[in-house]
Amino acid sequence: MNKFMVGGLLILAAVVYLIASSTVAGAQYFFTINELVERGDEAVGTPARVTGAVIGDTIQYDADSLTLTFDVAHMPADEELLNDEGGLALALHQAVSDPSRTRMTVVYVGPRPDLLQDEAQAIVTGQLGADGIFYADELLLKCPTRYEEAAPEQTGN
């Protein structure tokens, strides 16, 4: 029976090692913009996933180099806090219209997504550069108004 115990332990150790080392290699940390900016130099280069509200006026796209630049404003990450602000659509609106919110510039190289517009929620994955600009490898966008139509149009019945 002993040889099976040893074999089992070896397999277990290998699996634990694989999980632990891959976790370190593949982890992405969620930050709000405030948290990321507070961390300052410490945050530079850490793989991070950041959520912010897109400020429409700042969107610039260079079609030759496929470089997309835009600013995002801080917004709460917590579902409950979002509800305090009256749902996602309102929270995004407040974040964009409040000039005192922390803002951050995002640079992304790739096609310009259709959903990128004012007051969209951007979820960017990448890392903060030493220049304070966030270099995104991945860009996801959510537009709440599209999915939460309040009441359908009346036809009269």
Next chain:
Amino acid sequence: MIANLGYGALVITLLVCLFGTGAAIYGEVKKQPRWVDSARNAMLLTFPLLTVASIAIITLLVTNAFEVDYVQSVTSRSMPTYLRVTALWGGQPGSLVFWSWLMALFASAATLRDWRRDREFLPWVVVVSLVTLAFFLVLIIGFENPFVRYWATPSGSVVTAMFQPNGTTLYTPFDGRGLNPLLRHPGMIIHPPMLYLGFVSLVIPFAFGIAALITGRTDDRWIRLTRRWTLWAWLFLSLGLILGGRWAYDVLGWGGYWGWDPVEVAALLPWLTATPFLHSAMIQEKRNMFKHWNMLLIILTYVLMIMGTFLTRSGVLSSVHAFAQSAIGPIFFAYIVLTLIVSLALLSWRWDGLKSEGTLTSWLSREALFLINNVLFIAILIVCLWGLFYPILTEALGVVGQWFPTLAHIFTGQKATVGPIFYERATGPLWAALLLLMGVAPLSAWRASTARTLGKAIWLPTAVSLVGIAAVLVLSDVRGLTALLALWLCMFVTAVTLFDFYRSAVARSRAHGTNFLVSLWQLAGRNRRRYGGYVIHLGVVLMAVGIIGIEIFQTETQASLKLGETLSLGRYSIRYDSLAEFDTDDNRNVARAVVTVFKDGEQLGELYPRRDFFYESGQPMTIPGVRSSVEDDFYVLLVNWQPISTQTATFKIYLNPLVNWLWFGAAIFILGTFVAAWPEREPAPVRESRRAAAAEAIA
């Protein structure tokens, strides 16, 4: 009217389920077969009742009954009829009804079998099936009712309710929001039903397992009875996963087929326990071992199946799949915990009756290799569960990181997630080890193999595969240890499997004097499970080749092109010829580019990558232009263009080597499962008892 009828059918089904559960337990405890028969009839009644409910939803969907909330949210006037019908599973409430309908179908089919030899299992199989069904019906009626309608109040606001609130009038919107355009794809129309079929048919082996635990008839009878159910379930589940991958490849426009998205992982979980169950069930049949383990695997499979339904449908995990969001999370969670407690309690109660009759003697015996196969699958399961729940774990267990500084990078206390890199890195070596076992295990013998006998069987396939790898090194520019090792594994398994076919067929043709091909055919016919299994293994190898191709050798590039300019990738290049923008009858705006494809400077033809914009949902969809060959896929995406003048357009192109082997391998895989699962006549009880009598006489 139709809505009320459908709702009524759902409520009656729930009552029938509750009655059937009670009747089965009462009849069994009081030893009154009449009550058990009544429970069986209740089980059979659920199917026609749920058929009524499903037809009611479909009728509402195809007749533009937009006063019904569900119809309004998944269909629109511009949708063709077949899409309206399939909108039954386009949203959460409808898909739960569809799930229940399939569940009733399968459970009824299981109930209709000949029960004479297994009478004691009947009440408990009925109870487990009906309780599962009742749980889903409670969810539907209480939280996800597909028949809820709109009502206009005198103050002008619109409320949703099943029945008319006082002082309101029925309110009918003019049009619906339409099915999410991403879901309007043949793969997506069949993908959910296949996955659901796999999920619901897994309930049957679980029900028999629980019946075996309760009745104490803990021999391998429950496994033999459900062998085919499990295989069919596994086939549907595999098919569902593959179709989902194909859909992603065709529709999502990222040049991949599997993104380790949480919902994909959730759908994979039951497959990760069903597959080792299929393998270790064979050990129980042959050697009477691993009985606890098999019970545990089928319990886990059921729980993971419920969890898969929950995770894909609850919106707990946000991802591309979270089309349906709702608040049914806590109830699912409670049901999962309850199921686990009850099943594990039953298992510990019968623990002694499930003792193994054989023991492991050698690491190289077939049962030991099957055990390692099981352990590897469970390791992959643990990796996946860890990845799924890491965001919760790392935040909640930050304190562990503070106590043990070495673990500080894992338990950070910071909200975090793990991406595809984690899954690829952690499961890659485990998949490779499984591939190796797939080659070695069929060569080993039951009970004991020695390194010597195994070496004798293994040297020829090993030599052939090494020659194959040398050929790859000489003929192609494939370098890199991972790729070479992975390709060698594929060749090794192929060689082993083909040799085994060849050897057995030659032996048979010598013994019976038949032709080689005839022998091969008879061989597969005589031992379908074994040879079906080998065909499945070959399919897996082909799929692995495709996965190696796209994972390790995929290349991509992107650029903005002016009319007439070209962009190259590897041996291919494209020239941007023209682009047209137009509206279609079904409310889409289409931008369609024409590009000419060249390979080694030679013109191959045109591709038409396009972007559809759906006005109703305000959602775009990118459809790639793909040139497929055995060697590779050349995959062109239109990502951007200059409106009106169309002077420039941006393209992203991928070269996916060998990816078609993945789809071809999947077809072989499914064929193999058919071979293994095709019904065989059950040995008649008479013959078995005669054999038993003969054995007694000899004794």
